Amino acid sequence: MPIERGLQYLRQMQRVTLKNLPMPLEKTLKWQQAHPDETKIKAIMSRKGPISRSALPPYGIDPIQAEGRLPWILTVPKEPYYEGVEEARQYLPISLRTLQRLIDLRRINPEKPIDLPVLCNTKLFSIQPDQRQFGLQLTDEGADLFSTPINLEIQWVASELAIAAIERCGGVLTTRYFDPISLSALIDAKKFFERGEPIPRCDTPPINAVESYTDPKQRGYLANPDSIREERQRLAQKYGYKLPDPSKFSSLFRLKKDPRQIFYGLEPGWLVNLKDQTILKPTDAKFQTFYHS
Amino acid sequence: MIPITNFVYRQCSALSTRQFLIISRTYKSNLSYDKLFPKSQSLDVLSGPIQAPTSESSGKEKFNGFIPIDKLDVTHRHARGPGGQHVNKSLTGVEIRFHVESATWIPASIKPRFRDMNHTRINRDGYFIIFSDETRHSLLNQAHCLDRIRALIREASLVPKGLSDEERKTIEQRKKAASQERVIRKRIQSMHKQERKPSSTDLN
Numbered sequence: 001m002p003i004e005r006g007l008q009y010l011r012q013m014q015r016v017t018l019k020n021l022p023m024p025l026e027k028t029l030k031w032q033q034a035h036p037d038e039t040k041i042k043a044i045m046s047r048k049g050p051i052s053r054s055a056l057p058p059y060g061i062d063p064i065q066a067e068g069r070l071p072w073i074l075t076v077p078k079e080p081y082y083e084g085v086e087e088a089r090q091y092l093p094i095s096l097r098t099l100q101r102l103i104d105l106r107r108i109n110p111e112k113p114i115d116l117p118v119l120c121n122t123k124l125f126s127i128q129p130d131q132r133q134f135g136l137q138l139t140d141e142g143a144d145l146f147s148t149p150i151n152l153e154i155q156w157v158a159s160e161l162a163i164a165a166i167e168r169c170g171g172v173l174t175t176r177y178f179d180p181i182s183l184s185a186l187i188d189a190k191k192f193f194e195r196g197e198p199i200p201r202c203d204t205p206p207i208n209a210v211e212s213y214t215d216p217k218q219r220g221y222l223a224n225p226d227s228i229r230e231e232r233q234r235l236a237q238k239y240g241y242k243l244p245d246p247s248k249f250s251s252l253f254r255l256k257k258d259p260r261q262i263f264y265g266l267e268p269g270w271l272v273n274l275k276d277q278t279i280l281k282p283t284d285a286k287f288q289t290f291y292h293s
Numbered sequence: 294m295i296p297i298t299n300f301v302y303r304q305c306s307a308l309s310t311r312q313f314l315i316i317s318r319t320y321k322s323n324l325s326y327d328k329l330f331p332k333s334q335s336l337d338v339l340s341g342p343i344q345a346p347t348s349e350s351s352g353k354e355k356f357n358g359f360i361p362i363d364k365l366d367v368t369h370r371h372a373r374g375p376g377g378q379h380v381n382k383s384l385t386g387v388e389i390r391f392h393v394e395s396a397t398w399i400p401a402s403i404k405p406r407f408r409d410m411n412h413t414r415i416n417r418d419g420y421f422i423i424f425s426d427e428t429r430h431s432l433l434n435q436a437h438c439l440d441r442i443r444a445l446i447r448e449a450s451l452v453p454k455g456l457s458d459e460e461r462k463t464i465e466q467r468k469k470a471a472s473q474e475r476v477i478r479k480r481i482q483s484m485h486k487q488e489r490k491p492s493s494t495d496l497n
Contacts, residue, residue, distance in 0.1 A: 144432060161430060161432060172338060228338050229341050229342075230343055230344060232338070233345045233347065239436045239439075240367065240436065242362055246337075258321060258324070259322065259325070260324055293322060
């Protein structure tokens, strides 16, 4: 490089490094890889390798860099049908047939409201909240056999037939959401009380569940009672049965939990002491506002 | 299917203290039902006003959709087809019958048309019969029968619109024009055929 030009650079440029100066073109590794020279081409086109064996990788992948193998991102298979499996909610099935059987064998009392702790106390279901299990779902097997009026609270219903089978006998069905902390309290209520924790306040359902829990067709607990009444009438006309007289129901049938309440008769925030047979209630204002919000 | 008989439970008419406490306690959070639905007519799911029809369409022109189930004769029969022991033993097929003349829930304006359109389903005594064994559940088969009854009533209630005056005029005009054109074509064809024949004027 001529001296004058070099001094000019020194005067004008802010910073002078080896990389800044216009030196004769350096053959960086990147450039060399893009422009293989004659010897390299000959080596590639030799008797061996993916080019000579017509086993080129898919378009877009450099055969020289691939070194005869597929890149890792292509060797690992795609399983798009498993998308969302980590977030999916699971519900253990309980059929109408098992329900009727439990009632016949007197393991469940149909005159009292049937909800999750009642069904878990039969020890037929092992619900694991840490495995993304959110409760029980009602299936329609045994819809023709079912013949007892019950007040049932379940976490999911997939078929209209199951709802019709319960309402035909004069029962009531609601679908109710429990978050994992409340669920662990409900599954084994005695164990939960022995832990000495206050009864949790149930959360509202996640956004992708709100639609079904506000749907009167699913008998969601957040649905408008007027719409639920319409749906009951619609099902009665569709499946061909008569809805029972509302005055014949006992007051236990009309029992419904508040959306924040987990146990019938117990409020969130209360501490149940099984040993001394007492209940401790919070008196502090901040706890009261929280548990009533 | 023969229903399983339930054990008889001791009916407690007087509530125990525990049940009384459960019912009398009213815990209300910010999400209680009276706050979520302040304008609802009745918060009770079992009793309250319903907008859907709950009684027959009383002599009106239009069928309001209500079918009184106790006026229908529902029998469970054997279903047909394959299925082994289950289909042989269980009565999952559902047959619904009702006397057409005494069915007050079908409006009188629809009834004659209904009878004509479904004369193959009505027997000599005047009973409309429909049978379904599509599914394994008798409840679903019953729903299928009722759905078909509703569809048949709807078909009978649809009166064809008929042609308007304008439409009739245009149809007549087109007929006339078509027949005129046909006559012209005939005349031309007959002229062609006459020209083929030898005529007496040519040779002179």
